[in-house]
Amino acid sequence: MKSEFTPPIGKISQINGQCISLVGNDIDTDRIIPARFLKCVNFDSLGESVFEDDRKTLKGQHPFDLEENKNATILIVNSNFGCGSSREHAPQALMRWGIRAIIGESFADIFYSNCIAIGVPCFTLPKNSIQDMQNHSFNKCLFLEIDMNNSSAKSKELNFDLEIKESARKMFLSGEWDATSALLENEKLIENKFHDLPYLKFNNQF
Amino acid sequence: MSKDTLFDKVWDLHKVSSLPGGSDQIFIGLHLIHEVTSPQAFGALKDKNLTVKFPSRTVATVDHIVPTDNQSRPFKDNLAEQMIETLEKNCLQHKIKFFNIGSGSQGIVHVVAPELGLTQPGMTIACGDSHTSTHGAFGSIAFGIGTSQVRDVLATQTIAMNKLKVRQIWCENQLSNGVYAKDLVLHIINKLGVKAGVGFAYEFAGPAINGLSMEERMTICNMSIEGGARCGYINPDEKTFSYMKNKLCSPKNEHWEKALTWWKSLKSDEDSIYDDVIKIDASKIEPTVTWGITPGQSIGINQQIPFLDELSPNDKLVAEEAYEYMSFKPGQSIKDIPVEVCFIGSCTNGRISDLRVAAKVLKDKKVSKNVKAFVVPGSEKVANEAKQEGLDQIFKDSGFQWREPGCSMCLAMNSDKLIGNQISASSSNRNFKGRQGSPRGRTLLMSPAMVAAAAINGKVSDVREFIN
Numbered sequence: 001m002k003s004e005f006t007p008p009i010g011k012i013s014q015i016n017g018q019c020i021s022l023v024g025n026d027i028d029t030d031r032i033i034p035a036r037f038l039k040c041v042n043f044d045s046l047g048e049s050v051f052e053d054d055r056k057t058l059k060g061q062h063p064f065d066l067e068e069n070k071n072a073t074i075l076i077v078n079s080n081f082g083c084g085s086s087r088e089h090a091p092q093a094l095m096r097w098g099i100r101a102i103i104g105e106s107f108a109d110i111f112y113s114n115c116i117a118i119g120v121p122c123f124t125l126p127k128n129s130i131q132d133m134q135n136h137s138f139n140k141c142l143f144l145e146i147d148m149n150n151s152s153a154k155s156k157e158l159n160f161d162l163e164i165k166e167s168a169r170k171m172f173l174s175g176e177w178d179a180t181s182a183l184l185e186n187e188k189l190i191e192n193k194f195h196d197l198p199y200l201k202f203n204n205q206f
Numbered sequence: 207m208s209k210d211t212l213f214d215k216v217w218d219l220h221k222v223s224s225l226p227g228g229s230d231q232i233f234i235g236l237h238l239i240h241e242v243t244s245p246q247a248f249g250a251l252k253d254k255n256l257t258v259k260f261p262s263r264t265v266a267t268v269d270h271i272v273p274t275d276n277q278s279r280p281f282k283d284n285l286a287e288q289m290i291e292t293l294e295k296n297c298l299q300h301k302i303k304f305f306n307i308g309s310g311s312q313g314i315v316h317v318v319a320p321e322l323g324l325t326q327p328g329m330t331i332a333c334g335d336s337h338t339s340t341h342g343a344f345g346s347i348a349f350g351i352g353t354s355q356v357r358d359v360l361a362t363q364t365i366a367m368n369k370l371k372v373r374q375i376w377c378e379n380q381l382s383n384g385v386y387a388k389d390l391v392l393h394i395i396n397k398l399g400v401k402a403g404v405g406f407a408y409e410f411a412g413p414a415i416n417g418l419s420m421e422e423r424m425t426i427c428n429m430s431i432e433g434g435a436r437c438g439y440i441n442p443d444e445k446t447f448s449y450m451k452n453k454l455c456s457p458k459n460e461h462w463e464k465a466l467t468w469w470k471s472l473k474s475d476e477d478s479i480y481d482d483v484i485k486i487d488a489s490k491i492e493p494t495v496t497w498g499i500t501p502g503q504s505i506g507i508n509q510q511i512p513f514l515d516e517l518s519p520n521d522k523l524v525a526e527e528a529y530e531y532m533s534f535k536p537g538q539s540i541k542d543i544p545v546e547v548c549f550i551g552s553c554t555n556g557r558i559s560d561l562r563v564a565a566k567v568l569k570d571k572k573v574s575k576n577v578k579a580f581v582v583p584g585s586e587k588v589a590n591e592a593k594q595e596g597l598d599q600i601f602k603d604s605g606f607q608w609r610e611p612g613c614s615m616c617l618a619m620n621s622d623k624l625i626g627n628q629i630s631a632s633s634s635n636r637n638f639k640g641r642q643g644s645p646r647g648r649t650l651l652m653s654p655a656m657v658a659a660a661a662i663n664g665k666v667s668d669v670r671e672f673i674n
Contacts, residue, residue: 025524026400026500030638034645035617039271039285041245041292053645079520080401083434083500084638085617086336087243088352109404109436110336110350113367117354167228167368174226179366180254180358182225189222190364193233194260197219198468199328200235202461 005047005096008119011175015101015121015146017073020063021134027077028084029111033093035085046089047096064097074144076133077104082111091115101146103153103162105130116168119177121148123162132158148172208372210478212441213407216347220330222364229366235329235346237264237359238315239302241271241293242619243334247356248296256361258300263363265324266297266304269314270619274582274609277307286620300360311454313585313611316340316553320424321587323453327442327469332359337553337635339430342439343423344446345472347407349437370407370437371481374474377414379489384670386563387422388429388555388633388653389494390414392504394486395433396494399521400502403435406481409474410440414488420449421559428554429635432501441473493669495540496637496651498528503637504651507668511538531639532648533627541666543650547630548579548661549642550606550654552616555633556584558591560654564633565592565600567658567672573605574664580607580622582614606661618643631660 037049055062081104091114103123115122136142144153153160171177222231271286281287297304305311319325325341331348334356341348408430430438457465492506513536573579583589598608615622616634623643637649659669
């Protein structure tokens with residue numbers, strides 16, 4: 001493992017770092033973190049087990065094992081990344097390995113919202129732009145500067161206009177991606193809803 | 207944008223506010239928790255000095271890590287024991303109702319909540335598990351969430367979420383004999399693809415859906431997520447209401463009448479607007495089996511594994527990966543592929559009607575000597591009902607092992623796992639690489655009846671040859 005883990009906190013407007021490419025469609029959360037590693041009551045040690053089975057199969061040649069990638073922070077993936085189980089352990093494992101942003105062709109819904117909830121922005125790009133990025137990062141290290149203000153990514157040679165859900169972009173810029181405090185602010189409205197919902201009037205309560 | 211669908215109505219009813227970022231704050235009517243995705247959420251509550259807002263709206267059970275052979279405590283697996291203890295402690299501390307092992311109501315969370323009558327039409331239901339979509343079978347809007355959102359539901363009974371689009375999947379005609387809900391949903395995922403549902407709720411409708419029992423409808427909605435849709439639902443009808451009558455937590459007496467009146471008002475309007483509509487002819491579907499590493503890679507029992515040039519450009523990459531991982535060749539028949547393990551269970555197909563169908567195939571037959579076969583009832587209630595009907599004995603006489611309820615080898619968090627590159631015939635929901643506990647294990651998804659047929663012959667078989 002790398003230097004000590006510090007979670008993202010507060011406003012996220014700029015992410016600069018080296019890219020790591022992982023090629024493949026439909027990479028599911030069982031592959032990102034196999035189920036046996038879910039037997040834990042905290043997320044602390046998940047980083048070292050990210051892609052455990054894929055890495056064992058590739059015997060040191062998996063992108064997450066290559067020496068040149070060890071300081072990478074921006075993950076480049078293809079389509080439907082993070083499909084399958086809702087386990088937040090998957091983005092937690094990626095984040096604890098060192099990933100701070102993900103750029104891909106597309107993401108599964110639950111994985112995407114889990115990433116937002118822990119402060120790891122996910123951006124989308126068309127297939128050919130992703131392939132450009134992946135080819136560049138294979139040939140030599142690709143460093144990107146991601147600017148959340150205008151959803152752009154640039155390197156010395158490349159420029160990309162990234163797509164991100166506007167609600168997510170605003171939350172990262174304001175630092176409210178950890179939704180709890182915004183939700184708590186509407187306590188009165190929540191209580192009104194609790195008293196108004198028809199079915200809560202005719203249901204037995206434990 | 208969709209308008210006047212059941213999804214729109216339930217969403218609007220539960221909307222608490224529009225959040226500054228543009229997403230909606232949605233009230234969660236029923237929150238289900240289990241041992242795997244909740245401990246970190248309770249930990250986060252403690253760190254933030256928060257309490258559980260409405261403990262009566264959260265219900266717990268234990269399912270993923272429970273052993274299915276010997277459930278005496280402490281569990282042999284220390285980590286599993288630590289997880290159940292943590293859940294017990296959290297439920298006790300926060301006054302959350304917990305259906306523990308031996309309560310008579312423990313089981314897979316998506317089997318337990320409907321059979322207790324907790325799942326009801328018009329509710330929003332969330333759980334830290336992607337198969338929460340199951341509950342949509344009752345006309346609720348139900349979806350999986352991550353642990354941070356479990357924390358938010360515990361603390362506020364709400365989550366922040368962007369409204370989904372709605373796609374209606376209209377299923378015409380009826381399924382033919384020997385073809386089940388599992389075949390229908392595998393077929394739908396194959397036709398639409400595993401990511402078509404991203405950003406959508408799926409409304410399953412049409413004569414074929416109306417013809418399904420409530421348990422079959424749960425199988426359909428359960429696998430919405432395998433098609434990429436976080437949420438899938440079916441408009442409630444008389445079958446829904448009759449299933450719910452007299453369940454432990456269903457409304458009683460005068461409350462029942464009020465509930466019924468309200469539930470009957472809940473459905474998509476005839477002139478409602480969908481973001482997309484797809485039509486499927488259910489009568490053309492054969493018993494369906496997956497051959498690859500995503501639930502979209504399936505074929506009819508009499509078909510051959512597709513060649514690359516038969517697939518769309520987007521499907522080729524993962525097909526090549528699948529040929530290699532599964533050691534199958536394009537053009538090879540799925541029928542007669544030998545299987546080594548047969549598993550009946552899971553939140554997709556571990557209900558009493560699933561066990562009845564499989565037992566009917568197995569009656570007076572023997573499991574092939576080359577096969578390890580076991581059945582894991584979805585809940586203690588399912589197990590008890592099966593025993594009363596003598597199904598356990600039929601399974602045991604055929605050579606199936608009869609186990610205790612839990613998630614078991616669907617995701618192999620307990621000791622039920624494939625070994626090496628074994629091939630399983632499985633009634634579960636995911637055939638991902640390594641899903642069933644061995645990094646090289648291979649999973650063929652199919653209906654419980656098809657698993658029973660495969661167990662008897664020791665190879666992938668057409669169940670219609672057993673029942674016609």
